[in-house]
Amino acid sequence: IAGITQAPTSQILAAGRRMTLRCTQDMRHNAMYWYRQDLGLGLRLIHYSNTAGTTGKGEVPDGYSVSRANTDDFPLTLASAVPSQTSVYFCASSPQGLAGQETQYFGPGTRLLVL
Amino acid sequence: AQSVTQLGSHVSVSEGALVLLRCNYSSSVPPYLFWYVQYPNQGLQLLLKYTSAATLVKGINGFEAEFKKSETSFHLTKPSAHMSDAAEYFCAVSGGSNYKLTFGKGTLLTVNP
Numbered sequence: 001i002a003g004i005t006q007a008p009t010s011q012i013l014a015a016g017r018r019m020t021l022r023c024t025q026d027m028r029h030n031a032m033y034w035y036r037q038d039l040g041l042g043l044r045l046i047h048y049s050n051t052a053g054t055t056g057k058g059e060v061p062d063g064y065s066v067s068r069a070n071t072d073d074f075p076l077t078l079a080s081a082v083p084s085q086t087s088v089y090f091c092a093s094s095p096q097g098l099a100g101q102e103t104q105y106f107g108p109g110t111r112l113l114v115l
Numbered sequence: 116a117q118s119v120t121q122l123g124s125h126v127s128v129s130e131g132a133l134v135l136l137r138c139n140y141s142s143s144v145p146p147y148l149f150w151y152v153q154y155p156n157q158g159l160q161l162l163l164k165y166t167s168a169a170t171l172v173k174g175i176n177g178f179e180a181e182f183k184k185s186e187t188s189f190h191l192t193k194p195s196a197h198m199s200d201a202a203e204y205f206c207a208v209s210g211g212s213n214y215k216l217t218f219g220k221g222t223l224l225t226v227n228p
Binding site for chain 1 (some may be wrong): 124147149151156157158159160161164166167205209210215216218219220221
């Protein structure tokens with residue numbers, strides 16, 4: 001079982017370019033999440049999805065969009081990248097998403113540098 | 116509203132010494148509390164979690180944490196550090212039916228030989 005896969009592993013991107021970070025899980029989890037990790041700030045929630053077809057905004061959603069067409073995939077799009085979006089991006093999932101006690105399972109991350 | 120404060124962004128211990136990583140939380144509802152570990156260049160994985168059952172929670176790799184409501188704390192301990200424990204540790208809180216995790220800023224643990 002792979003769990004959560006993310007692609008690409010790393011990317012250097014010119015400012016103003018569009019970029020989609022891919023996330024796929026094979027655990028049939030209902031809920032999925034996108035976080036960004038920045039030094040000294042911990043992890044901050046960008047967007048989430050409770051179930052296929054629904055999405056919601058997290059703590060830092062500006063400049064990002066997501067879609068959830070099916071259970072397995074949860075892509076994150078940067079419409080026009082800016083240097084402040086340089087970060088490590090983690091995708092996560094949890095079985096139901098509606099219970100606060102659920103464990104979230106994390107992917108390996110995508111390291112993005114915007115120049 | 117909920118928040119987490121991790122005291123000490125960097126903790127250094129000698130191999131075999133006690134590990135103590137501090138976490139204090141704030142939550143308007145009874146909290147669920149988590150410790151996650153991140154090894155270099157990897158994603159996060161769950162060490163342990165408190166979900167209102169036993170206040171002393173045992174996790175993987177010999178770690179444990181105690182929920183103390185009166186102190187709003189959930190400190191992580193391990194009696195004897197091993198070199199392989201070197202990693203960044205994150206405390207996180209969620210509350211009630213709110214599935215959103217709020218993370219602390221992390222504590223980097225280094226273990227000296």
